[in-house]
Every structure is written in structure tokens, then in C-alpha cells.
Amino acid sequence: MNDIQFRNNVKILGNYQGPTLILAHGFGCDQNMWRFMVPALQDSYKLVLFDYVGSGQSQLTDFSIEKYASLEGYAQDICDILVEYDLHDVTIVGHSVSATIAAIVSLRHPDLIKHIIMVCPSPCFFNDPPTYGGGFERGDLEELLGLMDKNYIGWANYLAPLVMGNTTSEALIGELSGSFCSTDPLVAKTFAKATFFSDYRDILPLLSAQTLILQSRSDNLAGVHIGSYMHEQISNSQLHIVEAQGHCLHMTHYADIVPLILDFIELTE
Amino acid sequence: MSYDKDKLPEFAYQWFDNFNSGYLVLDPNKNILFCNRYLSELIQLPVSDIIDTPISQYLTKASSIFIETYIYPLLLAEQALEESQMSWVIANGDVIPVVANIRLTEDGTSFWSLYVCTNRDKLHAELIQTRDQLVEQTKNLYTLATTDPLTGLLNRRELLTQANIISHQANRNQSSYAVLAVDVDFFKKVNDTYGHQAGDDVLVALAQSLTVNVRQNDLVARVGGEEFLILLSDIQPNDVFSIAEKIRLNVAAVIVHNIQITVSIGAALFVADTNYAFSHIWTLADKALYQSKHNGRNQTTIVTH
Numbered sequence: 001m002n003d004i005q006f007r008n009n010v011k012i013l014g015n016y017q018g019p020t021l022i023l024a025h026g027f028g029c030d031q032n033m034w035r036f037m038v039p040a041l042q043d044s045y046k047l048v049l050f051d052y053v054g055s056g057q058s059q060l061t062d063f064s065i066e067k068y069a070s071l072e073g074y075a076q077d078i079c080d081i082l083v084e085y086d087l088h089d090v091t092i093v094g095h096s097v098s099a100t101i102a103a104i105v106s107l108r109h110p111d112l113i114k115h116i117i118m119v120c121p122s123p124c125f126f127n128d129p130p131t132y133g134g135g136f137e138r139g140d141l142e143e144l145l146g147l148m149d150k151n152y153i154g155w156a157n158y159l160a161p162l163v164m165g166n167t168t169s170e171a172l173i174g175e176l177s178g179s180f181c182s183t184d185p186l187v188a189k190t191f192a193k194a195t196f197f198s199d200y201r202d203i204l205p206l207l208s209a210q211t212l213i214l215q216s217r218s219d220n221l222a223g224v225h226i227g228s229y230m231h232e233q234i235s236n237s238q239l240h241i242v243e244a245q246g247h248c249l250h251m252t253h254y255a256d257i258v259p260l261i262l263d264f265i266e267l268t269e
Numbered sequence: 270m271s272y273d274k275d276k277l278p279e280f281a282y283q284w285f286d287n288f289n290s291g292y293l294v295l296d297p298n299k300n301i302l303f304c305n306r307y308l309s310e311l312i313q314l315p316v317s318d319i320i321d322t323p324i325s326q327y328l329t330k331a332s333s334i335f336i337e338t339y340i341y342p343l344l345l346a347e348q349a350l351e352e353s354q355m356s357w358v359i360a361n362g363d364v365i366p367v368v369a370n371i372r373l374t375e376d377g378t379s380f381w382s383l384y385v386c387t388n389r390d391k392l393h394a395e396l397i398q399t400r401d402q403l404v405e406q407t408k409n410l411y412t413l414a415t416t417d418p419l420t421g422l423l424n425r426r427e428l429l430t431q432a433n434i435i436s437h438q439a440n441r442n443q444s445s446y447a448v449l450a451v452d453v454d455f456f457k458k459v460n461d462t463y464g465h466q467a468g469d470d471v472l473v474a475l476a477q478s479l480t481v482n483v484r485q486n487d488l489v490a491r492v493g494g495e496e497f498l499i500l501l502s503d504i505q506p507n508d509v510f511s512i513a514e515k516i517r518l519n520v521a522a523v524i525v526h527n528i529q530i531t532v533s534i535g536a537a538l539f540v541a542d543t544n545y546a547f548s549h550i551w552t553l554a555d556k557a558l559y560q561s562k563h564n565g566r567n568q569t570t571i572v573t574h
Binding site for chain 1: 297298299325329330331332333334335336337338339341342343345346353354355356377390393397
């Protein structure tokens with residue numbers, strides 16, 4: 001097992017002769033999010049699943065607050081996978097914040113990333129009046145961090161951040177609950193800050209990959225207007241509004257979005 | 270599946286209304302199909318006004334995000350979750366902490382049991398505040414325990430800890446490292462002539478000069494009054510002498526309070542296959558330093574083994 005495979009719990013499955021799809025999970029969860037979509041994709045595509053460092057079954061010892069304080073750190077995880085597995089002509093399917101992370105990756109490797117499928121994306125969650133409404137005030141997002149402190153708890157690790165210095169990484173290995181969304185509180189907060197306090201609107205016009213934006217008709221996190229904004233900003237993009245409620249189209253409406261993804265990749269070859 | 274009130278016997282509703290906790294049923298779009306009296310009293314709205322409204326109407330925005338990014342993905346994957354805390358907004362605008370246990374059925378309907386947890390929340394807030402204070406204190410204590418207060422460099426104890434780790438790694442990875450023992454020439458004269466404050470300022474400036482002339486992963490420590498140690502990890506043996514000379518010449522260019530100082534350096538190399546401990550390499554570096562002093566100071570001597 002190579003280091004990256006171990007670090008990011010990389011799983012490669014499906015049709016090894018087919019084109020490559022990297023499925024990038026969103027904030028708070030892990031690659032299990034894709035379990036509903038995988039069966040419909042695995043006959044035609046080589047599927048690359050992984051967990052960002054800090055999420056799921058990744059190596060917590062590789063987590064560093066500095067590296068993962070910004071989305072560039074998460075993008076580096078994907079870049080490392082691209083290089084390690086020598087992937088070409090790649091499509092990245094990114095849920096929520098991973099749509100932005102995919103955009104960062106595509107700017108670093110424009111030659112490798114052909115398509116980006118953005119599922120419920122938002123390049124910036126906070127309001128920037130008068131021109132942009134991310135949907136949230138900074139106070140809302142601060143409160144979210146507080147809520148996470150009360151929820152995203154591998155209870156056993158609650159006091160782990162107390163253990164500083166050389167032993168931090170060992171402390172982080174501590175037992176996490178079985179839930180796939182459970183994660184270390186320090187990791188979760190770092191990812192949450194990187195996700196909800198970042199603003200990547202400025203990179204959208206720089207994207208050259210063919211991009212499909214899938215947005216829910218009703219999504220408390222990323223409204224239709226955010227999808228429209230992204231569509232305007234990204235030159236090679238298509239926007240599709242799915243008649244659905246919620247922020248997890250890939251879990252609730254996978255039967256609707258898989259054909260859209262397949263058609264998009266085929267038609268924009 | 271229908272939750273038409275008419276299909277349940279009236280007494281069942283009385284039972285639900287007598288529970289001192291909230292019961293809530295949501296359709297797949299998170300609209301409220303059913304709620305009991307506890308919730309209606311909490312929200313301060315009649316049940317009839319609450320039915321068919323989206324739950325997000327009664328939640329803070331942060332709680333809505335939380336439901337979308339955490340609660341629903343988890344429910345979709347595991348069908349149930351326990352002890353999830355969120356904040357409800359009631360009719361008068363107050364925000365109330367509420368804990369929920371939730372089950373999701375296959376058709377997307379979710380069943381929530383809820384209770385207000387104001388006291389638990391206060392305790393939790395105290396715990397978080399205490400933890401954050403402890404984190405800060407731990408950080409401060411760690412800094413105090415590992416660094417030299419005057420220069421901010423690693424102290425002798427932390428140097429030994431980190432150097433031993435690097436030494437073991439070098440042994441394992443068959444890589445090389447170098448130890449530079451650095452000592453200020455005639456430092457006593459500086460103190461005697463210009464006073465201890467000036468001497469301290471010189472040491473601080475020297476420490477800065479040493480730090481900026483090595484890589485981020487190298488160790489720089491103050492191991493005695495005017496003695497410093499630099500560990501260059503993963504280094505090409507042929508580069509060590511020139512790095513040490515660069516460090517020495519840069520120190521000579523530092524001028525504080527019109528005081529110019531020089532350093533003598535002893536360099537020792539750990540090369541793969543030797544298995545020497547760090548302490549041994551340090552001793553060699555000290556011997557080389559002695560040689561530099563003996564040969565007239567302001568120079569570098571390098572030894573291997």
C-alpha cells in the first residue's frame with residue numbers, strides 16, 4: 001500500500017479501462033456519501049474514492065491545522081492522488097465545498113482535469129453586500145462552529161486539543177465513534193472554518209474545465225441564485241436545477257443526477 | 270404513508286400531548302407533518318400554525334446548515350442518530366437549545382423526539398470555555414517548557430528530545446545530519462565592557478541570525494550562556510562546511526549597539542550506517558569547536574566520526 005493510499009484511504013473500483021471519476025466528499029462526512037451513486041457509475045468508469053485527511057478512515061496522524069486551515073490543503077490531497085495514481089482525463093465530482101476544492105485542483109492541473117461536476121456548490125457562504133448573497137452572516141457561521149463543538153464530538157476526544165506539541169498526532173488517533181460523519185472535533189472545526197469562512201469567487205472566471213453545476217430547487221445552504229452566479233462566472237459551465245429539497249442530491253436524488261452527469265461527460269468530450 | 274390526524278384515536282394525541290418532551294414528524298422535504306403540545310408551547314404557536322411549515326422556520330441559520338451538512342447525511346447513511354443539539358428560534362425571537370434523537374424511515378419521513386436542554390447547554394458552554402482556556406494555558410506552558418526565554422530558541426531539554434527523534438529517523442532512513450556547536454568568541458568581554466543588557470541584546474540578534482540562515486526543519490537551540498547548537502537534518506555531507514561558514518560570516522555581519530561579535534563553530538556529521546547516538550555526534554562537534562577556538566577563533570572546524 002502506498003503512502004497516499006493509506007493516508008487518504010483511497011479506494012479504486014469500477015471499470016479500470018473506463019475514464020476516471022474522482023468522487024470528492026463534502027464537509028463533515030466521508031467517501032461513504034457516494035455509496036448510492038457508485039453502483040450506477042462503476043460499470044463505465046474507473047472510480048476513485050478517498051477521504052480527506054481528518055475525515056473517515058484517513059490517517060489522522062497526517063492532519064495538521066496549518067495545512068488544512070485552507071481549502072488549498074484539501075486540494076493538495078487530491079493533487080497527490082492525481083500524481084500517485086498517474087491519473088489523466090479526470091472528472092472530479094465534488095459535493096458542496098469539494099466543488100470549490102475541485103476548482104482549485106483544476107487550476108493546478110488544467111491538463112489533467114477535463115470535467116468538474118459540482119453538486120450543491122457555493123464558492124462563498126457569507127453575504128457580501130450589495131453584490132453577493134452567500135446566505136449567511138458571519139455571526140451565523142460563528143454559531144455553527146459553536147454548534148459543532150456541541151455535536152461533532154468523538155466524545156472520547158473532547159479534550160484532545162489539550163494535548164499539544166509532539167503528542168498531538170498521537171492524541172488524534174484516539175477512538176472515533178462508528179458514525180461515518182463523526183470526526184475529531186479539532187479536525188471538524190478546522191474543516192468547517194476552511195469551508196464556511198472562505199471566499200473563492202475570484203477563481204471561478206479562471207476555470208477552463210467543462211463544468212456541470214447541479215443545484216437543488218430548495219437548498220438552505222446553497223440556493224439556486226448561487227448556482228446561477230457560478231454559471232455566470234464559469235465560462236464552460238452548464239447549470240441544472242434539480243427539483244429537490246436539501247443539500248445532498250447525491251444521496252437523496254442520485255437516480256436523477258447520475259444520468260445528468262453521464263450525459264454531460266459524454267456530450268462535452 | 271399518511272399521518273392524517275383523523276386516523277389515530279383521539280386518546281393517542283392526548284397521550285402525546287402529555288409527554289414532557291417534543292414529538293415531531295417531518296416529510297422528506299423537512300416540512301412538519303405532526304407536532305405535539307410540548308413543541309407548540311415551546312415555539313409559542315398553535316399546532317395548526319406549525320403543521321405544513323418547514324422546520325427551518327424554527328431553527329437558527331447555523332442549525333439549518335448543521336441539519337443539511339451533518340444530520341441529514343448521517344440519517345441517510347445510518348437511518349438514526351442520537352443526542353444532536355441544535356438551536357430553535359421561538360415566536361418571541363429567543364433562541365433555545367434543543368437536543369434531538371431522530372429516526373429516518375425508508376420513504377424519507379423522519380421522526381424526532383426533542384427536549385429543551387438549557388441547563389446542559391450552560392454546562393457545555395462552561396466546559397468548552399474551560400477547555401479553550403486549558404488549551405491556551407497548555408500552549409503557553411509548552412512554550413515555557415521548551416524554549417529559551419531570552420532568544421525564543423529551543424532550550425537544551427527540547428533540543429535533546431527533538432534531536433534524538435531526528436537521530437533515530439536518520440538511523441532508520443539511512444540519511445545524514447550534522448551538528449554545529451556554535452560559541453560566541455570572547456563573550457565575557459562583551460558583558461564586562463557593555464553590560465549584561467547589551468550582552469543579552471547581542472545574544473538575541475545572534476539567535477535571529479542563526480535562525481534565518483537555516484532551513485525551517487533544522488533545529489536551533491541555546492544550550493548554554495553563549496553556546497548554541499544547530500542540527501541540520503537530512504543534509505548532504507559535502508554541504509555542511511559551506512553552510513557552517515555561511516552562518517559564521519553572517520554572524521560576523523551582525524552589529525548591535527556598535528558591538529561586533531564573531532563565533533567559532535565545530536561541526537560533526539552523522540552519516541548513515543554508523544549508528545552513533547546524537548550525544549556522540551554532539552561530543553564530536555564540541556571537540557571540533559574546541560579546535561576552532563584553539564586555532565584562533567572565528568572559524569569552522571569539521572570532523573566526521
